[in-house]
Amino acid sequence: MLQVDGLAVDYGSKSRWSNAVTGVSFEIRRGEILGLAGESGSGKSTVGYALLAYLRAGSRIRAGRVTFAGRNILDLPPSELRALRGREIGFVPQNPTTSLSPAMSVGRQVAEVLRFHGIRPPNGVQARVVELLDSVGLPDPAVIAERFPHQLSGGQQQRVVIAMAIACEPSLIILDEPTTGLDVTTQARILRLLADLRTRIGSALLYISHDLGALFSLCDRVGIMYAGELVEIGTSEQLLNGARSPYTRGLMASVPRLDRPPDRRAALKGILRRDALGEGCRFAPRCPSAVDACAAIVQHLETVAPDHSVACSRWRELGASA
Numbered sequence: 001m002l003q004v005d006g007l008a009v010d011y012g013s014k015s016r017w018s019n020a021v022t023g024v025s026f027e028i029r030r031g032e033i034l035g036l037a038g039e040s041g042s043g044k045s046t047v048g049y050a051l052l053a054y055l056r057a058g059s060r061i062r063a064g065r066v067t068f069a070g071r072n073i074l075d076l077p078p079s080e081l082r083a084l085r086g087r088e089i090g091f092v093p094q095n096p097t098t099s100l101s102p103a104m105s106v107g108r109q110v111a112e113v114l115r116f117h118g119i120r121p122p123n124g125v126q127a128r129v130v131e132l133l134d135s136v137g138l139p140d141p142a143v144i145a146e147r148f149p150h151q152l153s154g155g156q157q158q159r160v161v162i163a164m165a166i167a168c169e170p171s172l173i174i175l176d177e178p179t180t181g182l183d184v185t186t187q188a189r190i191l192r193l194l195a196d197l198r199t200r201i202g203s204a205l206l207y208i209s210h211d212l213g214a215l216f217s218l219c220d221r222v223g224i225m226y227a228g229e230l231v232e233i234g235t236s237e238q239l240l241n242g243a244r245s246p247y248t249r250g251l252m253a254s255v256p257r258l259d260r261p262p263d264r265r266a267a268l269k270g271i272l273r274r275d276a277l278g279e280g281c282r283f284a285p286r287c288p289s290a291v292d293a294c295a296a297i298v299q300h301l302e303t304v305a306p307d308h309s310v311a312c313s314r315w316r317e318l319g320a321s322a
């Protein structure tokens, strides 16, 4: 349904650009939940923005295509982008509460999304707004609709932003760390809501998070990013039971599991340092399985099994993790 090919995004200015995302390719299938994981700074948000052709301050799209419904989103004129965003692709940005206007009741803000896209609900806008606020699990939705953002908790604001993103029932919804900063109960509720949404309106979701546990429980497939590259992508099952990339294994070793002892050898050491990346494998300096050659070999995703690809030239020798 949506296909990303060779996406590369830079930050900087005329004199000096540095790449935040390089050569990222993947697809999002109709109705699926795809997760995107990786340490902070790995480029997850940059990918999320690029799928809607949003450019953050000081960034440029250097290369790539994002094909959606037969069009390259990165080539669309502004008027077509405005019509597409929110209508065909919904977006819940990281820190979604900053995307709410402080001066308008939240009900009016949800109504504004419907009005902007020319949607006339059969039962009227007001009823639809209340229905949407109800569907994201807000109690007393008619009362909440009259409130201003500052009168709501962070979790409630987050749900209002999700209600805005689903208002037009888009075929794809991108959610960037939608549960960060929320308490565990609210997080669990939002995860249930998202799983529910997919069933109810059939939307595909791109769920960006560094919370691997949440990703594996929610997503059909998960992509793992490191230093701006996609290093592995597969079904949740494939990654949980047979991750191939030493980086994926390292990330997973940092998640406590009841069913097996911690894998100390795989555990990630050090931090992602963007200023010290070599020509070849970007993870090599931190990789417990690296050999000298790795630092010189540019890594490309290779197919390991149907739906499962990894960018590690040693994947055959290293075998599966399980």
Ligand code: ADP
Pocket: 011, 012, 020, 038, 039, 040, 041, 042, 043, 044, 045, 046, 047, 056, 057, 058, 274
């Ligand atoms: P993630 O969402 O995985 O934490 P981001 O996509 O936010 O990662 O960032 C990817 C890289 O781009 C990081 O190295 C980050 O420092 C850099 N970056 C992000 N936003 C900007 C910006 N506005 N200006 C310069 N560099 C940025």
Ligand code: MG
Pocket: 044, 045, 046, 094, 176
């Ligand atoms: Mg981010």
